Amino acid sequence: MQTVRVELAHAPYDILIGADLLADVRPLLAVLPQKRAAIVTNATVAPLYLARLQAALEAAGVEVLPIVLADGEQYKTGETLNQILDALLTHRFERKSTLLALGGGVIGDMTGFAAAIYQRGVPFIQIPTTLLAQVDSSVGGKTAINHPLGKNMIGAFYQPKLVLADLGTLRSLPAREYSAGLAEVIKYGLIDDLPFFEWLEANMAALMQRDEAALGYAVRRSCENKARIVMADEKEEGVRAWLNLGHTFGHAIEAGLGYGVWLHGEAVAAGMLVAAKASQLLGDLSVQDVARIAALLQAAGLPTQAPTLSFERWLSLMAQDKKVEAGRIRFILLRRLGAAHIGHLDEAVLRQVLA
Amino acid sequence: MQTVRVELAHAPYDILIGADLLADVRPLLAVLPQKRAAIVTNATVAPLYLARLQAALEAAGVEVLPIVLADGEQYKTGETLNQILDALLTHRFERKSTLLALGGGVIGDMTGFAAAIYQRGVPFIQIPTTLLAQVDSSVGGKTAINHPLGKNMIGAFYQPKLVLADLGTLRSLPAREYSAGLAEVIKYGLIDDLPFFEWLEANMAALMQRDEAALGYAVRRSCENKARIVMADEKEEGVRAWLNLGHTFGHAIEAGLGYGVWLHGEAVAAGMLVAAKASQLLGDLSVQDVARIAALLQAAGLPTQAPTLSFERWLSLMAQDKKVEAGRIRFILLRRLGAAHIGHLDEAVLRQVLA
Numbered sequence A, B: 001m002q003t004v005r006v007e008l009a010h011a012p013y014d015i016l017i018g019a020d021l022l023a024d025v026r027p028l029l030a031v032l033p034q035k036r037a038a039i040v041t042n043a044t045v046a047p048l049y050l051a052r053l054q055a056a057l058e059a060a061g062v063e064v065l066p067i068v069l070a071d072g073e074q075y076k077t078g079e080t081l082n083q084i085l086d087a088l089l090t091h092r093f094e095r096k097s098t099l100l101a102l103g104g105g106v107i108g109d110m111t112g113f114a115a116a117i118y119q120r121g122v123p124f125i126q127i128p129t130t131l132l133a134q135v136d137s138s139v140g141g142k143t144a145i146n147h148p149l150g151k152n153m154i155g156a157f158y159q160p161k162l163v164l165a166d167l168g169t170l171r172s173l174p175a176r177e178y179s180a181g182l183a184e185v186i187k188y189g190l191i192d193d194l195p196f197f198e199w200l201e202a203n204m205a206a207l208m209q210r211d212e213a214a215l216g217y218a219v220r221r222s223c224e225n226k227a228r229i230v231m232a233d234e235k236e237e238g239v240r241a242w243l244n245l246g247h248t249f250g251h252a253i254e255a256g257l258g259y260g261v262w263l264h265g266e267a268v269a270a271g272m273l274v275a276a277k278a279s280q281l282l283g284d285l286s287v288q289d290v291a292r293i294a295a296l297l298q299a300a301g302l303p304t305q306a307p308t309l310s311f312e313r314w315l316s317l318m319a320q321d322k323k324v325e326a327g328r329i330r331f332i333l334l335r336r337l338g339a340a341h342i343g344h345l346d347e348a349v350l351r352q353v354l355a
Helices: A026-031 A046-059 A078-090 A105-117 A131-137 A175-192 A194-208 A212-232 A239-244 A247-257 A264-281 A287-299 A311-318 A347-354 B026-031 B046-059 B078-090 B105-117 B131-137 B175-192 B194-208 B212-232 B239-244 B247-257 B264-281 B287-299 B311-318 B347-354
Strands: A002-006 A013-018 A036-042 A063-069 A098-103 A124-128 A142-147 A150-157 A162-166 A331-336 A339-343 B002-006 B013-018 B036-042 B063-069 B098-103 B124-128 B142-147 B150-157 B162-166 B331-336 B339-343
Touching: A002 A212, A013 A212, A026 A162, A036 A046, A036 A078, A036 A105, A046 A063, A046 A098, A063 A078, A078 A105, A078 A142, A078 B078, A078 B150, A098 A105, A105 A124, A105 A131, A105 A142, A105 A150, A105 B105, A105 B150, A124 A131, A131 A175, A131 A212, A150 A247, A150 B078, A150 B105, A162 A212, A175 A194, A175 A212, A175 A239, A175 A264, A175 A287, A175 A331, A175 A339, A194 A212, A194 A287, A212 A239, A239 A247, A239 A331, A239 A339, A247 A264, A247 A311, A247 A331, A264 A287, A264 A331, A264 A347, A311 A347, B002 B212, B013 B212, B026 B162, B036 B046, B036 B078, B036 B105, B046 B063, B046 B098, B063 B078, B078 B105, B078 B142, B098 B105, B105 B124, B105 B131, B105 B142, B105 B150, B124 B131, B131 B175, B131 B212, B150 B247, B162 B212, B175 B194, B175 B212, B175 B239, B175 B264, B175 B287, B175 B331, B175 B339, B194 B212, B194 B287, B212 B239, B239 B247, B239 B331, B239 B339, B247 B264, B247 B311, B247 B331, B264 B287, B264 B331, B264 B347, B311 B347
Parallel strands: A013 A162, A036 A063, A036 A098, A098 A124, A124 A162, B013 B162, B036 B063, B036 B098, B098 B124, B124 B162
Antiparallel strands: A002 A013, A142 A150, A331 A339, B002 B013, B142 B150, B331 B339
């Protein structure tokens, strides 16, 4: 087991990474302030891990309320959030009761947001079961639901008490979801960690085989990258925005096609390549740099071509982005491989890269 | 103008108290990070102050979006919250756009909660126009909406950038609402400030006349009390719970009769007297102490008799309280006048005081 520490002054916590961590609930028990917990999960994950986790907790004397939601980004809504809150209220959950998010990014984001606002805040624990959630969404305290007018528009910064990333849960992950997670892994290399990008180029074949040693390294290095950036800027007032490389374009793809049609990581992959091409037009990346990014995304089984949307539709979808300031969209771009920055793009560049 | 400073490490802010503060928007402008703001208010307050405030802000170059909601505790719901969020999204409000809460406690609580969760948090300013909001709900960062299963069950701790308490707005306040605000003023004397309780006994007649000097003193002293307690315990892990004197019983009254039938302050007044009687049964208050509390509440035009509910109904309503821990309700009681503490009540005592 490896541990990555997220040192936030008001709420430090550990990310535990290892194979078959779910078999041992002692780290969970250590952070429960009360022997009462809800396991929030979805209909896909529940048959795989819920009964085992619930039984282990109950054997340790914890009263467990399972809350099983429908699976998919299209359910990351206010209605589903209310299902969680209604269940907590109906079962008289208290301020020291804990929510456990057992699932992917959607489950983690919704459970974290429910924990942030139930009785003005109760403890929660992330147990990410997808690669995307393990390397990205479960770390850093961003929680949210979608709104018809924009992705992740309603939410809170709210940190978990613990993140438990069981690599064993990735064995059952469908190939498409696994690849979607690799998009965020590649992102860390691109924005701030060229050696990791190069390691990924050398080891993508092993990662695609789900080689456990390679996977353990990739998850830990991703979490270390994320933790470092979150510690520097918890509330996204500066460098944390880098983590949104590809996301302004990606969110537009997801919203434009309808949530759930493209997976988040797929949209981010295509979005990162749009950002790379824009950076090339600005003279910061070479043709070879862009080709390396495209090759690595392709090796990870990811799309590199954004879907066709009219320019006006792109603009309208992106104008809702949370990084908009004074009406201008702030894009995350690349100064070079391994060096992100925040910039603006004029219409001519945008038209060309989105054509 | 008087200033009370709330010194919270991560988010210090000022409470400005004075007559006709709304005539000068410079203090507001000083804390807007962007010349863009929504004024959230209700259909009762809007005709009184909205046009003036909006015009003054617009004259200073601020783009203003007015959001006018229905008036009443019964509208402090998820649906009304969504009205605010939808308006912000439709008008493409950004992370640095500011929400102004112009109204009483319901407007302040809902606007603050909307600010806490819109794009994971945008700035907000409290402009309380009721006595209750000026002395209590606008200070300290508690924001929330009600849920059919309990009052203020969904919310966040989220601090305003500024509180602007214009005493002039209290001139137009209906007598019943004015009295409801006095309940929270009396509360500060009871829990932690015997000299203030005695000052209130001596000056209730002047306060009922809305004498501006007396009112200015009562609002400032109340805000100082609240600020001191909030600074000691922002997230209600200890002494902040004292501020809930009368509220466990009061929330049960409000929920039991239906939100809006009794005003919050009225329910708190009756609830404080139930707590006082329980403290008397425990041997902490004398008959004379309880009589003094009842007399002061009556002088403030407040009810001292809780409505009739069955004992089972009381228990069921109170069991949903946020102060419940390990299934037991924690009550705020009085050790003596001016000294609150947290305790439990056994069934015999509860039956007697609720009969």
